[in-house]
Amino acid sequence: MGAILAAAGSAVGLGNIWRFPYETGNSGGAAFILIYIACILFFGLPVMIAEFTIGRHSRANTARAYQILAPGTQWRWVGRWGVLTGFCILGYYTVVAGWCLEYVIDSATNAFANKVSADYVEMFNSFVSNPWKPAVLMTLFMLATHFIITKGVQKGIERSAKILMPVLFILLLFLAVCSITLPGASAGIDFLLKPDFSKVNADVFLSALGQTFYSLSLGMGCLCTYASYFRADTKLPNTALSIASIDSLVAILAGFIIFPAAFAVGINPDAGPSLIFITLPNVFTQAFGDIPFIATALSLMFYILLSLAALTSTISMHEVVTLYLHEEFNLTRKKAAGIVTIVCGFIGVLCALSFGPLKEYTFFGKNLFDMFDFVTAKLMLPIGGFFIAIFTGWFLDHKVLRSELSPCRTLHPYIYRAIIIILRYVAPAGIAMVFLNELGLLS
Ligand code: PHE
Numbered sequence: 001m002g003a004i005l006a007a008a009g010s011a012v013g014l015g016n017i018w019r020f021p022y023e024t025g026n027s028g029g030a031a032f033i034l035i036y037i038a039c040i041l042f043f044g045l046p047v048m049i050a051e052f053t054i055g056r057h058s059r060a061n062t063a064r065a066y067q068i069l070a071p072g073t074q075w076r077w078v079g080r081w082g083v084l085t086g087f088c089i090l091g092y093y094t095v096v097a098g099w100c101l102e103y104v105i106d107s108a109t110n111a112f113a114n115k116v117s118a119d120y121v122e123m124f125n126s127f128v129s130n131p132w133k134p135a136v137l138m139t140l141f142m143l144a145t146h147f148i149i150t151k152g153v154q155k156g157i158e159r160s161a162k163i164l165m166p167v168l169f170i171l172l173l174f175l176a177v178c179s180i181t182l183p184g185a186s187a188g189i190d191f192l193l194k195p196d197f198s199k200v201n202a203d204v205f206l207s208a209l210g211q212t213f214y215s216l217s218l219g220m221g222c223l224c225t226y227a228s229y230f231r232a233d234t235k236l237p238n239t240a241l242s243i244a245s246i247d248s249l250v251a252i253l254a255g256f257i258i259f260p261a262a263f264a265v266g267i268n269p270d271a272g273p274s275l276i277f278i279t280l281p282n283v284f285t286q287a288f289g290d291i292p293f294i295a296t297a298l299s300l301m302f303y304i305l306l307s308l309a310a311l312t313s314t315i316s317m318h319e320v321v322t323l324y325l326h327e328e329f330n331l332t333r334k335k336a337a338g339i340v341t342i343v344c345g346f347i348g349v350l351c352a353l354s355f356g357p358l359k360e361y362t363f364f365g366k367n368l369f370d371m372f373d374f375v376t377a378k379l380m381l382p383i384g385g386f387f388i389a390i391f392t393g394w395f396l397d398h399k400v401l402r403s404e405l406s407p408c409r410t411l412h413p414y415i416y417r418a419i420i421i422i423l424r425y426v427a428p429a430g431i432a433m434v435f436l437n438e439l440g441l442l443s
Contacts, residue, residue: 002158003229004239006316009161010222011247012168013313014096015215017306018276019377020251021258023211025269027204030195033255035205039212040244042430046422047218047385048240050392053404055227056236061323062221065228070395078387082221083324085380087340089220090317091347092372094145097310098137098352099277100303102127107299112281113292117265120281124274129356138352139345141307145314146341149322150334161312168305169250175302176256178287185260191269192259202437209434210378215247219384222316225323236405237415257283273369318344347372386431393423 024032058065063079070076106112111123128134179185213219230239258279262269265282269275281299288295318340325336350358354368363371392401398420405411405419436442 002155003226004234004243005158005161006312007217007223007226007239008165008243008246009158009309009312010217010226010316011215011243011313012165012250012309014093014100014306014310015211015217015313016247016251017172017254017309018096018273020211020215021254022271022273022275023207024192024255025259025262025271025275027207028196028199029191029259029269030193031197031200032204032208033192033252034195035200035208036211037248039208040216040248042422043209043385043389043427044212044216044218045240045244046419046427047213047388048216048223048244049236049405049419050388050423051218051221051224052227052230052236052240053392053396053401054388055221055224056230056232056234057400057404059228061228061327062224062320063324063328065221065224066391069400070391075391075395078384078391079221079324081380081387082219082224082384083321085220085376085384086222086317086320087344088347088372088380089376090145090314090321090340090344092351092369092376093310093317094141094314094344094348095134095138095352095369096273097141097307097314098134098139099128100307100310101137101141102133103277104300104303104307107296107303110292110296112285112295112299115281115285117267117278117282121267121274121278123281124277128274129359131353131357134352134356135349138348141310141314142341142345142348144311145318146337148311148315149318149337160308164305164308164312165246168309169253171298171302171305172250172253172257175283175298176253179257179261179264179283182261182264182283182286184264186263188258188260188263188269189256191263192255202434202440205434206378206438209382209431213381213385214377215251216244217313217316219381219388220317220320221384222320225320226316233407235410237411237419261286273373382431382434386428389423389427389431393420393425393428 054065054069058068060068062082063076066075066079180189217223258276259269261283262275262279267279271278284295284299288298318337321340322333322337325331325339326333351369351372354361359367361368366374402416405416433442
């Protein structure tokens, strides 16, 4: 139960509440969401089942897992690729987690009171371009992750996830109702529910694919590592279905908070990574402006819960890299964790300052932060997922697959066959097509 909760804690995080709305906003709304749901069904769920299978059968960290299941082959590079991906995501993810900490402080000091929409945009911009604040808060968050990883208080995290996630969910539901009932919110609801396929292009498919892997923590061996702690009788397909459903529900709820409010106060849905930070304070102040105490309490609770949800995700990334260094290079756990914290912290500082002092340094028109976001979510994770699907569909002994997917033979044979067909053909071909399409080779 602990491992399953930890896996759900890894999946639910900033990917759902911060990244999903901004990708949806950039990609035109409802049509993106439909493509995203299709990606979850055809790529996300099967790859999650594949990672669970690899992890539970090998009972090892993601890099070692491939050496156990396919000794002497190059498959171990899939594991190493995952470790590298986790490392890169951790570097910039903690920056956004640091932004959440700033908003916890702002909520506690009542900084949102008596302001209008344009002020929130200004507040965010002046904060992210500050020469030191974002870097300090990012460092604090990285140290909190380090502390938990080295002190081994994972049990506490699992236990708090049990309480945290339901509370976060109820709060999101409540905020969605507040947002939907704001005057002028209906355009936002239309944006979420009325698909306009005329805006769908290759980028939209790549965004939906990347978001699927990102949000479900897939393609980098994170869930594989957690699954190595699953019990032998845990039903992998059912567990995957539960985690994917919870994760998608949280993301869609976040959409129903952000877009009605954004349209109600005149914020462009394609504002990018700043979207939730400039939109949400409006929900708190507009819905509860007359009762400032409630506005403060709600926003404080929201940002604390969001920071904790981010923490259960950063722990999972940190753990993958730490475990790899610890087990493969004979380092003590403490030393391994220290290396990860310092190197990722360094990347984090650079990314944190890439909206301020380092904003001149751009690559293909993107600052360092956007570059890390793009490369990890849209390239590294789907590439990892592609190879995980091929490994499980084509190279893993089918007896292993059958015994892991259905240890008590309770899985319907049609479902088993469907999973195999998707892992062998549908997922690899689909992911490859999204990439080829993006490169303009399919049109
Ligand atoms: N799934 C996490 C989120 O939604 C992010 C994450 C990605 C965690 C990859 C681990 C690995 O916030």
